[in-house]
Amino acid sequence: MLFETDDHQRLRQQVRDFAEGEVTPHVARLESSAAVDTILPTLIAEQGWIGVTIPREYGGMAAGHLAKTIIIEELSRVSGAAGAIAQASQLGVAKILHFGTEQQKQQWLPRIAAGTCLPTIATTEAGSGGHVLGMQATAQRDGDHYILNGSKKFVGNSHVGHVHGVIVRTGGADTRPSKSLSAFLVEADRPGIRLVEHQPAMGLHGFSFGDIEFNDVAVPAANRLGNEGDGLHVAYSSSVLYGRPNLTAVSLGIHQAALDSTVAFVKERRRYGAPLADLPTIQHKVGLMHHRLITARQTAYHAVHLLDRGDPCDGKLMSSKYGNVEAAMDSVRTAMEVHAAAGLRTDRPLERYYRDAACIYAPAGTGDIQLLRLAETALGDDRGQWSERLAHLTALAPQAPHSATSTATREHAA
Template identity: 30%
Template structure:
């Protein structure tokens, strides 16, 4: 079904990513998991493949890819059990491309597209997760700069990022706090920027989630991306649609990878004189896994093809994410169960798929926030 929707170029890109993932990534995943990080060679490889600048226009050194290409990339990399710096590829690069002026694009996008500089999207705070309006980071306007103070947490790739896309208030709007939020580009080597603790997570051990502290950071006025007020916050939130579609595609990929390993195991595992895949209780579960994966994939592509036609996809992206998050957790849980005790062992990898996929339902808007957004779109 998906093949009938994809262009020849989309299919060629998918095949290219799959070959790369199987050849260059899959053999090393266990080692990287033990080491607890992606090596520099990983970022070098995905940069050389053009993945870091996938959504950056060609005129700024990128690939000029589409959201469909992003979904393909995320699914194929998730399938072998790794992630890419999604917030760099989507939220950071797209924020500068869509919201930045020509000077900002020329100064930042070429190095971000090449992988020379990695971006981190800095929104979450200790007391402002889903409730962005409750953030306390504040950028006080001065004559030639903004003076930024605040603390961000759970920031993907924070400690390796060179470019920080930072959300902070520039004014207090008591009746609607989000109206006071602006967006800035901050170079990580600016005086006053420091990295705090790195969170130790249940899964996704190769990716860092870091605390970033801003203390009297002078941000040049030319680095203001979106001022507070007007439609500013709405424009900022639009970029979540790309991250939600990428997040959903990762979940589809992780589920697909766990499913393929489970299908192979069930065909080979002999109990009571025959492969366990021949038992109805097992093969029905395998069938349900396949149905749920394909259903989630179709919801993602429904959002993507509407986005391609220029439609606003807040509802569709939220539907895709909520469904894919919960589907992937269920599929990976079943993968562990069908492996029996081996599923709980690190030897067969499905336990890692389960641990890694569990966190995707928190990033880019929780499943509950997605339900809120869906309901809002339905009722407005």
């Protein structure tokens, strides 16, 4: 692949070996129970991969966004839930890297990189969805603390996270809308936090994508990320620079798995005295899936390669999320057409890929949201690029060698 280095290829093999050896044995259990899994989050975090974009001075890998994409993709190829677990906490890293004080970075990033802390980001509400400014959760200043009230939905790693990055309303009716929100680091064990009972989704079984309630939760003012009024920036920058490429990577892994399983199926299943793979109609469908995957991967890797260079690339990140999700959903449908009734059976993984792919559409913005933002960029109505403002925090040094393997990963490989 054009943008991959030898380090990236070694990392890919290490993650693939881990996924096939350590994740695969859990897939059947996750699918049968659909309960929140606590084993895989720990196993994945222990590899050091949540810290893939964290600078070395905080114990991270400093390997960049392409390395992050490869990690999520390879985990998702075996289990969409495993990829979702990894991407959700890597998304939680963004808010601290982008807006954390030096004290906050020293407090949280080494623990995240070491795998002892899983961060989340909690933005979405039932009444606002992708309209972040429509949220109703609040934080009222009370001396050296803020008192948080409200609820958040669809929080990735909600039931296994250790610290939640919560976006709430701090401004009153007379506050400019863009300055009405603030962000806080809220430890999961603070009094007043309630995890709503896990509701299994149609796919990504084992991944907690749940709801959290905050009832008079006292949070020190020192836990605020950035200034009061920076909450919208925290939410948007995290979503654009981490959320979109992370979910793109999950789609890539599912897409690859769907192609792999379809190729194996058409080679083994026979019709008219020959493998299905000999039929031109089947070859056409397999070729179409392969074309979609090649195009999707090139789009995804190019976008995060630009992000690693520190180049402006917001539009490419949004386009990549839109294109990859659509391509993966199209390809799993094509794979279902090839498998026919066999694809509906739970003894084959395709029906899982079908369900998992559908779960990637809404997070970090539906396809309609991506197209709306892309239209704003094309029309010159966007308000600047987050990659231009913040990519330098994780950008790789030009032409400088970097290691895309963590200490934990190397130990595992050994």
